[in-house]
Structure formats: C-alpha cells, structure tokens
Amino acid sequence: MRPLVAHIDLDALRHNYRLACSCAPQSQAVAVIKADAYGHGAVACAKALEGDVLEKKAPAFAVACIEEAMALRDAGVQTPIVLLEGIFSADELSYVDKHRLWMSIHSRWQLEALQAFTPSAPIPVWLKVDSGMHRLGFAPEQAASVWRKLEAMPEAGALHLMSHFATADATDSAYFSQQMAILEALAAELNAPLCLANSPATLARPEAHGAWHRPGVMLYGSDPLEAPNKLTRQLQPVMTLRSEIISLREIEAGEPVGYGGRWHAPRRSRIAVVAAGYGDGYDRHAVDGTPVLVNGKRAALAGKVSMDMLTVDVTDIPDAAIGSEVVLWGKAQNGEVLSIDEVARCCDTISYTLLTGVLPRVPRRYDGV
Structure with missing residues (x-):
C-alpha cells in the first residue's frame, strides 16, 4: 500500500x-x-x-x-x-x-x-x-x-x-x-x-x-x-503526515530537479523521492528548503511539489534508504517534531489550510482511541 x-x-x-x-x-x-x-x-x-x-x-x-x-x-x-x-x-x-x-x-x-x-x-x-x-x-x-x-x-x-x-x-x-x-x-x-x-x-x-x-x-x-x-x-501536534522514501538517486552539481528545473544541485547530491504531493493536499507552493524529517533528521525540499511525489535533498543523511520514514509535519518516531506552522510559513499560508487540505485519499490512522 x-x-x-x-x-x-x-x-x-x-x-x-x-x-x-x-x-x-x-x-x-x-x-x-x-x-x-x-x-x-x-x-x-x-x-x-x-x-x-x-x-x-x-x-x-x-x-x-x-x-x-x-x-x-x-x-x-x-x-x-x-x-x-x-x-x-x-x-x-x-x-x-x-x-x-x-x-x-x-x-x-x-x-x-x-x-x-x-x-x-x-x-x-x-x-x-x-x-x-x-x-x-x-x-x-x-x-x-x-x-x-x-x-x-x-x-x-x-x-x-x-x-x-x-x-x-x-x-x-x-x-x-x-x-x-x-x-x-x-x-x-x-x-x-x-x-x-x-x-x-x-x-x-x-x-x-x-x-x-x-x-x-x-x-x-x-x-x-x-x-x-x-x-x-x-501544545502537542495531533496530526503527523508521514510517508516513506520510494526512490533514491545521485545527481551531479548543477543538475536540475523537478518541474521547471527550479532547484539545481549546489554539489554532488543525493535526492530522495517521497510518496506525497499536492494530490494529497501537500501545498504545491512549498519553496525549496521547506523542512521535512527523514529518519527524524531535518532535510529540505528540493524542487517543485508534484501531484503524487516530492523530492528531498538527503545528501547529509547517509542512513536515508528506500522505506525510510519521512515526516512532512508532526512527530517522528524518534520524538523529533516538525511544526506545521513552520511548514505553513514556507508555503506562504497558515496551518489551517494545510490541515483542512489533506485530501480523502490519505488514510487517517487513530492512536489513543
């Protein structure tokens, strides 16, 4: 799934x-x-x-x-x-x-x-x-x-x-x-x-x-x-929007990533593809550098958000692998928290729009029922 x-x-x-x-x-x-x-x-x-x-x-x-x-x-x-x-x-x-x-x-x-x-x-x-x-x-x-x-x-x-x-x-x-x-x-x-x-x-x-x-x-x-x-x-985050890395690739310095080639690698870089996009409600206006957590460590969005995927620079996270946890906002498994308010600022919006914008194809899983 x-x-x-x-x-x-x-x-x-x-x-x-x-x-x-x-x-x-x-x-x-x-x-x-x-x-x-x-x-x-x-x-x-x-x-x-x-x-x-x-x-x-x-x-x-x-x-x-x-x-x-x-x-x-x-x-x-x-x-x-x-x-x-x-x-x-x-x-x-x-x-x-x-x-x-x-x-x-x-x-x-x-x-x-x-x-x-x-x-x-x-x-x-x-x-x-x-x-x-x-x-x-x-x-x-x-x-x-x-x-x-x-x-x-x-x-x-x-x-x-x-x-x-x-x-x-x-x-x-x-x-x-x-x-x-x-x-x-x-x-x-x-x-x-x-x-x-x-x-x-x-x-x-x-x-x-x-x-x-x-x-x-x-x-x-x-x-x-x-x-x-x-x-x-x-305050404690209630929603954690969590996905995984589905692909990894090495690119050379100067190579572009994503639609329009907005982001260019400043060095030889390792790029992770994550299963999440604006078709799920993640804001397409997120700028390069928008934070995510990969294995509980901060990484940065690299390139425009696609409908079903987004790309992250994980050059400085050597343990990033296929299946690694990616937290788009909320609490990682190691306890590290990425505030939805910080993500919202990177999208030039407010947390309300991100939370209410998570679309029905994203399943909700409840803890503490």
Missing part, C-alpha cells in the same frame, strides 16, 4: 483540550470541530473529547452547518452542538429542534424564522454581534433590541452573546481592545454571558474568556499567535 498516512494522536488532542480548559478555568470550552475537525476527522475527535478517558468532557462542540452536526449525531455523538453560522434556510429549524442543536443568530431573517417556528423545547441561541470583524452579526447598536426580543420569545432558550476577534493573534492589541470594549459594554447593559475567545484569545487574552470560549486550531497543536508564549509551547 502507498505509505502516505495521516496519523492522528487523540491523546495529544485531549492534552490540548485540557490546556485550553486550564487557560480559562472559570469558562467552559466549546471544542470547535468544524471542517471535519480541521481535517482530523470530526467523529473520532468528538468521541475522544466526550469519552470517559477525558476527566473533564467537552460540554459542547461547534460546527459550521447542519451537515456537520448531522454527521456527528448520526455517529452517536450526544453532546450539545453549536451551529456557528446558524441556519441557512428556515426548514433547517426542524433538524435543530429534533437533534437538540444550539444555533447562532446573526441576521434578522434567522430571528424571524425562529419566531415563526414552534419547537418542541426552547432552542438555545447565541446572538452574534459584529464588534469589528465585519463578516456576520448584528451591529452593536442593534444587538440590545434583538436580545430583548429573544428574551421575550418562548421559542428561544438560553441566550449568549457571541462575537469574533479580528486581531487576537496579533502582538498589537489596539483593535482587539476596541472590540473588547464594545462587547463588555453590551454585556453589562444586558447582563449577558459572553462567548468571545477563539484559540489566540484563549491563549493570550484572559479578559476575553467569558462564560464560554471556543478553542479551535490550538486543539490540533498549531500555535495561532504571532509570537509564541509559554502556553503555546505546551
């Missing part, structure tokens, strides 16, 4: 979730598992976070849409699920009601749809406020009247105010502080519980922790901050 596999360490996922909880001990952590748990497998990750192995089980999960919620319910996941974007059409409310989902409301038509619906029990609502991200949500000056309308509606259950930060990951906190001031004033006016903190705010902005916080990419071991801190250094 083709050796490329995404190994998913569920114990590392649990560790990162416990870290998120310890960052905000007075707040409840909604585990964000949208986009198939950032490519890790939403069902497996949900079951790991609601299982008995975890001392403090996740009190709720968050997904983007009904389809993601239904995949969890169909797999037997019973934990409350928040629909971060709410419903996309009024007829989805029957699913929200039947499957005991919680929903955000960010638009007036959603409010009116709920008002026209008769649920079997009041539906918990997370009212989304646009505090400065300017994507979804009610303007702050509208939010108070919408909140009071929801309070008076028998169709609506427990209410929370929710928003999203545009710059919580940045070292410059000016815009974050501006958003925070808007939300604190609104929460005080309404005596409303807040759900604000994403991963970076969970790790670095304790004033934003609120009643609930929403750890996302940090659960999967990626550092979301511009500048790492002592907490982000405790």
Whole structure:
C-alpha cells in the first residue's frame, strides 16, 4: 500500500483540550470541530473529547452547518452542538429542534424564522454581534433590541452573546481592545454571558474568556499567535503526515530537479523521492528548503511539489534508504517534531489550510482511541 498516512494522536488532542480548559478555568470550552475537525476527522475527535478517558468532557462542540452536526449525531455523538453560522434556510429549524442543536443568530431573517417556528423545547441561541470583524452579526447598536426580543420569545432558550476577534493573534492589541470594549459594554447593559475567545484569545487574552470560549486550531497543536508564549509551547501536534522514501538517486552539481528545473544541485547530491504531493493536499507552493524529517533528521525540499511525489535533498543523511520514514509535519518516531506552522510559513499560508487540505485519499490512522 502507498505509505502516505495521516496519523492522528487523540491523546495529544485531549492534552490540548485540557490546556485550553486550564487557560480559562472559570469558562467552559466549546471544542470547535468544524471542517471535519480541521481535517482530523470530526467523529473520532468528538468521541475522544466526550469519552470517559477525558476527566473533564467537552460540554459542547461547534460546527459550521447542519451537515456537520448531522454527521456527528448520526455517529452517536450526544453532546450539545453549536451551529456557528446558524441556519441557512428556515426548514433547517426542524433538524435543530429534533437533534437538540444550539444555533447562532446573526441576521434578522434567522430571528424571524425562529419566531415563526414552534419547537418542541426552547432552542438555545447565541446572538452574534459584529464588534469589528465585519463578516456576520448584528451591529452593536442593534444587538440590545434583538436580545430583548429573544428574551421575550418562548421559542428561544438560553441566550449568549457571541462575537469574533479580528486581531487576537496579533502582538498589537489596539483593535482587539476596541472590540473588547464594545462587547463588555453590551454585556453589562444586558447582563449577558459572553462567548468571545477563539484559540489566540484563549491563549493570550484572559479578559476575553467569558462564560464560554471556543478553542479551535490550538486543539490540533498549531500555535495561532504571532509570537509564541509559554502556553503555546505546551501544545502537542495531533496530526503527523508521514510517508516513506520510494526512490533514491545521485545527481551531479548543477543538475536540475523537478518541474521547471527550479532547484539545481549546489554539489554532488543525493535526492530522495517521497510518496506525497499536492494530490494529497501537500501545498504545491512549498519553496525549496521547506523542512521535512527523514529518519527524524531535518532535510529540505528540493524542487517543485508534484501531484503524487516530492523530492528531498538527503545528501547529509547517509542512513536515508528506500522505506525510510519521512515526516512532512508532526512527530517522528524518534520524538523529533516538525511544526506545521513552520511548514505553513514556507508555503506562504497558515496551518489551517494545510490541515483542512489533506485530501480523502490519505488514510487517517487513530492512536489513543
């Protein structure tokens, strides 16, 4: 079988979730598992976070849409699920009601749809406020009247105010502080519980922790901050994208490798061909020198990524052989770690795109089930 596999360490996922909880001990952590748990497998990750192995089980999960919620319910996941974007059409409310989902409301038509619906029990609502991200949500000056309308509606259950930060990951906190001031004033006016903190705010902005916080990419071991801190250094990689060398060749100094001959050997070199490419989700924009681990030692990408293969300069790794382990990101068998964030920087992207971009033909193998 083709050796490329995404190994998913569920114990590392649990560790990162416990870290998120310890960052905000007075707040409840909604585990964000949208986009198939950032490519890790939403069902497996949900079951790991609601299982008995975890001392403090996740009190709720968050997904983007009904389809993601239904995949969890169909797999037997019973934990409350928040629909971060709410419903996309009024007829989805029957699913929200039947499957005991919680929903955000960010638009007036959603409010009116709920008002026209008769649920079997009041539906918990997370009212989304646009505090400065300017994507979804009610303007702050509208939010108070919408909140009071929801309070008076028998169709609506427990209410929370929710928003999203545009710059919580940045070292410059000016815009974050501006958003925070808007939300604190609104929460005080309404005596409303807040759900604000994403991963970076969970790790670095304790004033934003609120009643609930929403750890996302940090659960999967990626550092979301511009500048790492002592907490982000405790994150453990959950996905290890691991393959093997399938071919080796010697080339002379000056010889090109790969499409377009982008990389030229600076000396007599030994080139390894690895079973992984952009057809698997490894980013084609990876530059020459992008790190990989070969037998747990750092080596460098040499040449453009192909659909099914990539090439690595292993001149300085004499024990590299056919079948040698190649870690594209994650943890090698000798314990050495290659951060997905470092790889992402070499691709001029972020870890989110790499993790969610691993394609279905790459099998997932779960440890710590």
